[in-house]
Amino acid sequence: MNIPSSIITLLLGIGLTLVSLWYGQNHGLMPVAASEEAGHIDGLFNAMMTISVGLFIIVQGVIVYCAIKFRRKPGELGDGAAIEGNVPLEILWTAIPAAVVLWISIYSFEIYNEMGGFDPSADGMHAMHGMPAGKGSAMAATMDGIPQGSPMIAAMGVGASPANQGKAAAVNVNVLGLQYAWIFTYPEINITSGELHVPVGKEVQLNMNAQDVIHAVWIPQLRLKQDVIPGTPTQLRFTTNKVGTYPLRCAELCGGYHGSMVTQMIVHTPEEYDTWIASQQQSAQAQAEIVKQTIAMTPANLSTGSYLAPYAKEMGVKPEMVKHLHQDHSMGGSIASASR
Amino acid sequence: MTAELTIPTQTSSKDDVVVHHRTWKDYFTFSSDHKVIGIQYFVTGFIFYIIGGLLAEAIRTELATPDADLVDPSTYNSMFTMHGTIMIFLWIVPAGTGAFANYLLPLMIGARDMAFPKLNAVAFWIIPPTGLMLMASFFLGPAQSGWTSYPPLSLLTGKVGEGIWIMSLLLLGTSSILGGINFFTTILKMRIPSMSMMQMPLFCWAMLATSLLMIISTPVLAGALILLSFDLIAGTAFFNPAGGGEPVVYQHMFWFYSHPAVYIMVLPFFGVISEVIPVHCRKPIFGYGAIAYSSMVISFLGLIVWAHHMFTSGTPPWLRMFFMITTMVIAVPTGIKIFGWLATMWGGKITLNSPMLFAMGFISTFVIGGITGVMLAAVPFDIHVHDTYFVVAHLHYVLFGGSVFGIYTGIYHWFPKVTGRHINDTWGKIHFALTYIGFNVTFLPMHVLGLQGMPRRIAMYAPEFQGLNQIITYASYVLAISTVPFLVNAIYCAYKGEPAGNNPWNALTLDWQTTSPPEIENFEVLPVLTTGPYDYGEEEEEEKELTAV
Numbered sequence: 027m028n029i030p031s032s033i034i035t036l037l038l039g040i041g042l043t044l045v046s047l048w049y050g051q052n053h054g055l056m057p058v059a060a061s062e063e064a065g066h067i068d069g070l071f072n073a074m075m076t077i078s079v080g081l082f083i084i085v086q087g088v089i090v091y092c093a094i095k096f097r098r099k100p101g102e103l104g105d106g107a108a109i110e111g112n113v114p115l116e117i118l119w120t121a122i123p124a125a126v127v128l129w130i131s132i133y134s135f136e137i138y139n140e141m142g143g144f145d146p147s148a149d150g151m152h153a154m155h156g157m158p159a160g161k162g163s164a165m166a167a168t169m170d171g172i173p174q175g176s177p178m179i180a181a182m183g184v185g186a187s188p189a190n191q192g193k194a195a196a197v198n199v200n201v202l203g204l205q206y207a208w209i210f211t212y213p214e215i216n217i218t219s220g221e222l223h224v225p226v227g228k229e230v231q232l233n234m235n236a237q238d239v240i241h242a243v244w245i246p247q248l249r250l251k252q253d254v255i256p257g258t259p260t261q262l263r264f265t266t267n268k269v270g271t272y273p274l275r276c277a278e279l280c281g282g283y284h285g286s287m288v289t290q291m292i293v294h295t296p297e298e299y300d301t302w303i304a305s306q307q308q309s310a311q312a313q314a315e316i317v318k319q320t321i322a323m324t325p326a327n328l329s330t331g332s333y334l335a336p337y338a339k340e341m342g343v344k345p346e347m348v349k350h351l352h353q354d355h356s357m358g359g360s361i362a363s364a365s366r
Numbered sequence: 367m368t369a370e371l372t373i374p375t376q377t378s379s380k381d382d383v384v385v386h387h388r389t390w391k392d393y394f395t396f397s398s399d400h401k402v403i404g405i406q407y408f409v410t411g412f413i414f415y416i417i418g419g420l421l422a423e424a425i426r427t428e429l430a431t432p433d434a435d436l437v438d439p440s441t442y443n444s445m446f447t448m449h450g451t452i453m454i455f456l457w458i459v460p461a462g463t464g465a466f467a468n469y470l471l472p473l474m475i476g477a478r479d480m481a482f483p484k485l486n487a488v489a490f491w492i493i494p495p496t497g498l499m500l501m502a503s504f505f506l507g508p509a510q511s512g513w514t515s516y517p518p519l520s521l522l523t524g525k526v527g528e529g530i531w532i533m534s535l536l537l538l539g540t541s542s543i544l545g546g547i548n549f550f551t552t553i554l555k556m557r558i559p560s561m562s563m564m565q566m567p568l569f570c571w572a573m574l575a576t577s578l579l580m581i582i583s584t585p586v587l588a589g590a591l592i593l594l595s596f597d598l599i600a601g602t603a604f605f606n607p608a609g610g611g612e613p614v615v616y617q618h619m620f621w622f623y624s625h626p627a628v629y630i631m632v633l634p635f636f637g638v639i640s641e642v643i644p645v646h647c648r649k650p651i652f653g654y655g656a657i658a659y660s661s662m663v664i665s666f667l668g669l670i671v672w673a674h675h676m677f678t679s680g681t682p683p684w685l686r687m688f689f690m691i692t693t694m695v696i697a698v699p700t701g702i703k704i705f706g707w708l709a710t711m712w713g714g715k716i717t718l719n720s721p722m723l724f725a726m727g728f729i730s731t732f733v734i735g736g737i738t739g740v741m742l743a744a745v746p747f748d749i750h751v752h753d754t755y756f757v758v759a760h761l762h763y764v765l766f767g768g769s770v771f772g773i774y775t776g777i778y779h780w781f782p783k784v785t786g787r788h789i790n791d792t793w794g795k796i797h798f799a800l801t802y803i804g805f806n807v808t809f810l811p812m813h814v815l816g817l818q819g820m821p822r823r824i825a826m827y828a829p830e831f832q833g834l835n836q837i838i839t840y841a842s843y844v845l846a847i848s849t850v851p852f853l854v855n856a857i858y859c860a861y862k863g864e865p866a867g868n869n870p871w872n873a874l875t876l877d878w879q880t881t882s883p884p885e886i887e888n889f890e891v892l893p894v895l896t897t898g899p900y901d902y903g904e905e906e907e908e909e910k911e912l913t914a915v
Contacts, residue, residue, distance in 0.1 A: 055817045067746045074744065078737045085704065085733045089726050092711040096647070097718055106649035106714035108903020115709070116653050116702070123701040127694035127740060134690060134744040141746060143683050182680050184749070239519040240613060242678060242753060246819035249750035253679045255614065256518060257607030260680065273828070277678075277753040277821045279512050280519060282439035285824030 042080055050076025060247040060268040060293065063141045063187065067249040070130075070137050077126060142263055145185025181233065181259035183252040195231035195263055197224060203234065203241035203254040205280055206287040217306040222291040225299035226269050232262045242278035245291055251277055266293045388886075396491060398483035401884060403490050404469030405784070410494055411461040417501070418452035419846055421445050426842040429835050434825040442825040443510040444524065448500075450513030451531065454627065455538045456497050458769045462634035463542070463580065464490065466776055467549050467573045469784070473877035474567045476558035476895075478887040481551040489544035496537040503530035512823060514620060517605040517613050521598055532595045539584045539591075539623075542630075546580030549573050558876075560895040564658070567875045567899040568651065571658040572637025575665035579626040579633075582669065587623030590616055614680040621672035629668040631765060632732075633661060635772025636703055639725050642779045643707050645873045646722040647714030650900040653706045660699035667696045677748045686745045693743035700736055704729060720794025721779035724771055727802050731767025735760055738813065753823075756816025762809045774801070777856070782870045786882040787863030793855040797848060804845030808838050875899045 050072050059065045096106070142148065186193065199222065200211040210219045224230045234243060236256040243262060244251040247270075252262045276287035294302060392402055393409075425445055428436040437445070468486065472479055480486045503509065508527035511520035520528055553574050557566070593604040594616060603609025605616040644651045651657060673681055673689040707729055716722060738760040742748050751757060774797075781789040811834045816822075820831050827835070869878040874897055880889050 055814055057818055067750060070744060071741070071747050074741050074747065078741070081737060082734065085708065086730055088708045088712070089730055092708070092714070092716060093718060093726065096711065096714050096716045098715045102715065104648075104715060105902045106647055108650055108901075109652065109709075109713065110650045110900075111653040111656070112709075116656050116706075119705040120656075120698060120702055124695075124698050127697050130740065130744055131691050131694050134746055135687060137746040138683070138687070143686070143745070148683065182682060239522065240516060244753075244819075244821065246750070249746075251678045251749050251752055255607070255680050257610070257612075258614065258680050273819065275819070275821055279443070279516070279823045281523060282443060282510070282825075284443075285434070285439070285821075285826040288828070 042083055045083065046076045046080035049079045057246050058268065058270070058272075059249070060245075060270065060272060061249075061264050061266050063137075063264065064247065064249040066137050066140055070133055073133065074130060077130075140187055142185040142187040142191070145187075145191050145263070147191075148181065148183050148185030148261060148263075181261040183234070183261040184250060184263060185261065186229070186231075186263050187265075190229055190263075196228040197230045199224075199230065199232050201232045201234040201243065201254065202237060203243070203276065203280075203287075204237040205239065206276070206283040208243075208274065208276075208287070208289050215303055215307065217303065219306065221289050222274055223299065223302050224266060224291065224293055225296050226266050226293050227296075229263065229265045234260045234262065239280050240278050241276045241280050241287070244275045244277035245272055246275075247272040253278055269293050269295055388883075396487050398479070398487045399886065400468045400472050400480045400483065400486060401784075401888075403486050404465050404467075406490050407460045407464030407468060407493070410490075410497070411457045411465060414452050414456035414497055415461075416849070418449050418457060419849065421449040421452070423842060423846050425449060426839040428825060429827070430839040432827050432829045432832050432835075437825075439825040440510050440523070443512070443823070444504065444508040444527070446823060447509050447512050447515075447531075448504060451500065451535070452497075453765070454513060454631065455535065456493065456500070458631045458765060458773075459538075459542060459627070460493055461773050462631055462769060463545055463549070463573070463576060464493075466569075466634055466638060466773075467545075467576075470569060470780070470877055471549060471552055471573060472556065473880065473884060473888055474570055474875055475553065475556060475561060476876050476889065476893050477552065477556035478889070478892075480548050481556055482548050485544050486548055489541045489548070492537050492541040492544075496534050496541075499530060500534040503527040503534075506530070514617075514624070515594070516620075517594060517597060517611075517616050518607060520594065521606055525598065528598055529595065532591045532598070536588055536591055539588050542580050543584050546577040546584070549577035550581060553577070558892055558895065564655070565895060565898060566658075567637075567877075568640035568654070568657055568661075569634070569637035572633045572635075572640070572661045575661040576630050576633040578665050579630050579668060583623045583626040586619055590619035590623070593619075614676070617676050617679055618673065621675045622669075625672040625675065626665075626668045628764065629664060632768045632772070633664065635728070635769055635776070636661065638772050638776040638779075639707060639728055640703075641875065642721050642725045642775050643710050644900045644902060645779070645871045646717045646719065646725070647711050648902045649710055649714040650898075650902055651706065652709035652712075653702070654900065656702050657706050660702045663699040664696060667692060667699070671696060674743055674748070677745050678752045690743055690745050694740060697736065697740050697743075704733055704736070719778070719791050720789070720798060721775050723795060723798045724775040724778060727798060728768065728771040728775055731763055731771060731802075731805065734810075735763030735767055738763065751816050753821055754816035755812040755820045755822055758822045759809050759812035759816065762812075766805060766809070771801075774798075774852070779871075780877075781856070781859070782866035783877060783882050783884070785860045785863065786866060787859055787861075788866045788870065789859040789863060790855050793851050797852045797855065800844060800848035800851070804841055804843075804848050807841035808845050811838055874901060 053072075053075055056068050056071065059068055138144070185191070186195070198212070198214060200213060201222075202209040202211070207220065208222070210222050211217070212219075222232075232243065234252065234254045236254040238256065240256065241254040242251055243254060247268075248264050248266070250262055250264060252260050254260060270293055272291045272293070274289050274291045276284055278284075280287060388399075388402060392399075393406055395402075397403065397406075424436070425442070428434065428442055428445075434442065436442075468480065471477075503526065506526045507524050509515065509520065509531040510523040511528070515528070515531065553566070553570050593602075596602040597604055597606045597611065601609075603611035605611045605613050607613055640651055640657055671689055671693045673685055674693045677686050677689075707725075711726075738756070742751065742757065742760060778789060778794055781787075815831055815834055818831070820827055866882060868880065868882045871878065876893050876895075877884075879893050
């Protein structure tokens with residue numbers, strides 16, 4: 027049997043393509059996608075995975091093949107062939123990777139546009155800088171019901187997808203990151219929560235700020251992440267399409283308990299969402315009283331711990347936990363995420 | 367023996383006593399001999415490598431369980447801060463640029479020493495006291511904000527340690543700049559007259575590119591750190607948002623150095639691999655010009671990709687897109703090198719000894735780091751995996767799968783040159799097998815953890831990630847143990863190894879055309895170039911014989 031080498035190469039090429047395509051689509055490495063955009067990002071990842079698997083097999087295959095085929099046999103003398111290069115071949119392996127990365131760039135550009143990355147309101151060119159930095163003042167502003175960043179104020183991050191640009195999101199949530207918890211405030215319905223509740227299928231905008239150090243909101247199921255920077259407002263905008271409970275983690279090192287700065291994003295059906303709002307608003311009156319008192323006491327004069335005590339109670343955080351954390355790091359007051 | 371070479375090599379018989387020109391005491395002095403300094407760099411670096419490695423094992427032990435049960439979480443943060451800083455600034459940078467470049471550059475270009483020998487000694491002697499100072503900070507309230515040290519966190523935690531950390535990095539950066547100036551001048555000005563730029567060994571090209579990065583980018587890090595120290599000590603507000611400062615500016619300045627730093631850490635080993643593969647495959651390097659120029663292109667592009675570390679930070683969309691494209695493009699010159707090495711191996715007569723195995727291991731693992739690098743450059747995907755274990759996996763594939771494999775490749779290859787003795791090849795192969803398996807089982811699963819939702823730099827994680835984390839922890843122990851056969855083998859063979867002669871590999875570069883170990887001023891008579899650095903091959907040989915006849 028003498029099969030021409032060109033046929034063997036062709037068959038190997040076909041096999042390689044099939045394996046790459048199959049693995050690229052069936053790697054199962056990503057968590058559930060809870061939004062349409064997350065699905066698009068997975069598409070981009072699958073495409074890159076397909077190319078990567080192909081390249082990986084070629085490189086490892088050549089190494090192993092060389093190690094077996096071109097291995098010096100015992101007693102063998104002499105050198106290899108004196109081939110110093112091959113210009114057409116070198117042009118080929120310069121041009122193909124160049125074309126591939128250009129294609130990935132264009133593909134990424136499109137996906138980024140669909141995600142809302144080019145929303146003019148998310149370019150940060152009109153971002154508010156130098157937010158008053160007194161202790162607790164950012165929270166005081168949200169408690170008064172004044173949104174930190176209304177949809178029209180530009181903040182860096184991921185904005186509205188092209189279809190929704192220029193419109194206000196259906197649900198606006200102000201997010202405050204602090205060591206080591208998230209506080210979500212719904213200015214339109216006057217609710218404060220330690221967990222993010224959103225209705226499925228509605229566009230949600232997170233207007234984000236940090237109180238102490240840089241944090242980052244990461245919701246793996248939405249494939250979205252954005253740093254939350256003290257003094258520089260940032261935003262994320264998304265529309266979920268799957269009901270469920272997903273983790274919302276801090277992804278930027280923020281201190282000793284960075285790993286426990288985790289809470290949940292609960293995606294409700296519209297009915298459940300209304301029920302949740304109603305249950306929260308029942309206590310809204312009482313809450314408002316507390317807030318007024320707190321603000322009358324000028325938060326800047328309070329330690330963070332005592333300032334946050336009412337909210338910690340509201341969020342179901344046990345005072346012992348606050349105290350425990352308080353001792354463990356040098357920053358002064360803090361509260362713990364109740365989710366762990 | 368392989369085919370005869372055009373250069374007459376002094377083949378010493380095994381009975382020859384290897385003459386040591388240096389005694390052990392010389393290695394503790396302010397010597398200006400580039401070879402002494404090279405060894406000083408390497409041994410110092412390796413001691414810090416062991417310390418950094420022990421920290422890594424402590425980190426992995428903590429991560430064997432989801433709870434923070436081994437050490438206090440802030441101590442955990444200090445440990446990975448120290449691990450990163452030590453491995454980068456006290457191991458890979460000194461080993462790559464300090465040890466290999468110092469030892470090899472003058473030998474390769476036929477010089478008697480570096481251009482500025484005293485400066486060279488100063489650059490080295492900055493490192494040990496600085497390293498000790500950094501270690502000492504571990505007992506004085508160490509820095510806890512990662513090796514990136516982003517404000518405002520770095521201004522609020524572990525202040526004493528942070529101050530020492532800044533001071534240490536300023537000193538190490540100074541050492542690096544001094545080294546860079548020295549390499550740059552040496553390569554351009556100290557070559558023997560018969561060697562043109564295009565006849566230099568490729569390691570020299572790699573170091574030319576590296577030294578440019580050291581000179582251009584390190585001062586920017588110094589600027590960032592000095593401003594950070596003002597914020598820390600004097601209460602200014604360059605980066606502190608509490609006083610109206612802009613923390614994102616620090617990130618730009620930091621990464622303007624710290625991305626090129628990746629190339630400072632890996633380019634020298636591209637050079638090492640380009641030296642090692644042709645020798646052990648007995649074949650000319652495939653595409654000398656392409657590999658030489660691609661080093662320079664990587665060096666240039668490396669300066670304009672820094673903000674890909676900041677895709678989820680306060681970075682506007684156009685900037686995200688610009689840095690995405692530049693980062694993607696850097697895959698092209700890197701690909702040229704990898705394909706060039708593969709083509710060099712193709713059709714060669716490969717001796718599968720320890721240096722060649724490590725070189726093949728380098729290509730095999732580095733290509734994975736390269737692939738994930740292109741993935742991370744794609745903004746929409748990076749937004750998902752930034753600051754996760756996917757990035758931890760990627761960076762270790764580049765800096766361990768790349769740099770550390772490159773270091774071992776170089777050590778096994780030049781061991782006979784430096785000591786005049788062979789290192790035991792069987793133990794070298796055992797070392798390779800343990801390292802390759804331990805490394806891949808440690809770092810490959812980290813990609814999955816990152817994609818699934820585990821952020822980096824955490825002491826406590828969700829219980830669903832425990833299974834993979836335990837596998838990683840056990841594999842990391844294998845990786846740690848793999849160092850033992852190497853250390854024992856290297857120390858034993860340095861004194862008791864089989865004498866190797868001057869040129870056991872029959873290599874053509876000038877570093878092999880002198881005694882092993884090289885005499886004090888390298889060459890008794892300055893060599894004249896009669897052959898290119900990689901003119902191996904049978905046809906060439908026959909042609910020359912024919913013309914001679």
